[in-house]
Amino acid sequence: MSVPLATEHLCAGYDKHQVIHDVTLTIPAQKTTIIVGANGSGKSTLLHTLARLNPIQSGKVFLEGTDLSQRKRRDVAKRMSFLAQSSPIPDNISVSALVARGRYPWQSLLYQWSQQDENAVNEALQVTGLIAFKDHPVATLSGGQRQRCWIAMTLAQQTPILLLDEPTTYLDLRYQVDILTLLQTLTQQHNKTVVMVLHDLNFALHFADKLLFVKDGKVIAQLDDANDCSAALIEETFGVRTHLVTDPHTHKPIVVPHWSADES
Numbered sequence: 001m002s003v004p005l006a007t008e009h010l011c012a013g014y015d016k017h018q019v020i021h022d023v024t025l026t027i028p029a030q031k032t033t034i035i036v037g038a039n040g041s042g043k044s045t046l047l048h049t050l051a052r053l054n055p056i057q058s059g060k061v062f063l064e065g066t067d068l069s070q071r072k073r074r075d076v077a078k079r080m081s082f083l084a085q086s087s088p089i090p091d092n093i094s095v096s097a098l099v100a101r102g103r104y105p106w107q108s109l110l111y112q113w114s115q116q117d118e119n120a121v122n123e124a125l126q127v128t129g130l131i132a133f134k135d136h137p138v139a140t141l142s143g144g145q146r147q148r149c150w151i152a153m154t155l156a157q158q159t160p161i162l163l164l165d166e167p168t169t170y171l172d173l174r175y176q177v178d179i180l181t182l183l184q185t186l187t188q189q190h191n192k193t194v195v196m197v198l199h200d201l202n203f204a205l206h207f208a209d210k211l212l213f214v215k216d217g218k219v220i221a222q223l224d225d226a227n228d229c230s231a232a233l234i235e236e237t238f239g240v241r242t243h244l245v246t247d248p249h250t251h252k253p254i255v256v257p258h259w260s261a262d263e264s
């Protein structure tokens with residue numbers, strides 16, 4: 001099985017401003033990789049660069065063992081989908097029409113809308129709990145429901161690799177758990193590879209098979225086991241003092257911030 005995504009000495013950013021510095025990493029196949037780090041540390045820039053939405057300044061990104069920059073656009077879109085932090089909603093678009101946009105790499109002049117496209121859209125609506133809203137205009141939905149539409153669109157693309165930038169933004173606790181569980185099911189039962197940025201450290205520690213800690217544009221730790229996370233690493237990454245306790249059910253760590261200077 002080839003490595004879905006990897007970087008070698010990757011440097012990336014905006015014009016002359018370098019944000020990502022010399023990052024070498026591998027994304028494991030059919031697992032969930034979660035990128036964590038402070039605001040402005042470069043998580044989104046890294047994810048965008050993996051998705052080829054940001055130019056590489058130096059170094060390389062490899063998609064399934066081949067140089068990403070050499071792959072054709074449509075070919076990349078069949079292998080890898082990307083959910084941005086926020087996107088403008090097209091005017092008057094319905095939920096099912098937005099989700100159907102996820103099918104774009106599979107369409108061509110010769111190959112128009114098919115039963116397979118219809119099934120992919122319905123399945124994506126089903127798993128995100130949106131069937132009842134399929135004919136509603138997206139603009140009339142709540143922030144959380146809209147977010148589920150975007151996730152459904154990403155799922156409808158039916159790619160083996162999914163990159164998601166903070167997919168649980170706006171979601172209440174139930175849908176945060178539901179969406180992260182759904183993404184976990186995709187890796188465990190449907191052979192998908194998921195890479196996402198997540199702000200909630202406890203969800204990250206629970207759901208990640210691999211954790212990437214980003215600080216000042218560098219990946220300062222790549223953990224294959226959440227139990228290798230330490231309060232020292234969290235303090236280095238976020239500048240916050242914490243202690244870790246073990247969840248008695250999952251045996252995974254839970255991060256508890258030190259609420260006052262008295263806690264040492």
Ligand SMILES: Nc1ncnc2c1ncn2[C@@H]1O[C@H](COP(=O)(O)OP(=O)(O)OP(=O)(O)O)[C@@H](O)[C@H]1O
Binds near residue numbers: 014019040041042
């Ligand atoms: N389009 C852009 N043009 C120029 N600079 C940008 C752009 N997007 C981000 N940056 C800069 O790159 C740096 C990293 O930003 P990035 O969005 O990657 O961080 P992040 O870790 O995802 O932050 P957050 O947690 O707040 O979403 C910041 O200094 C930011 O100002």
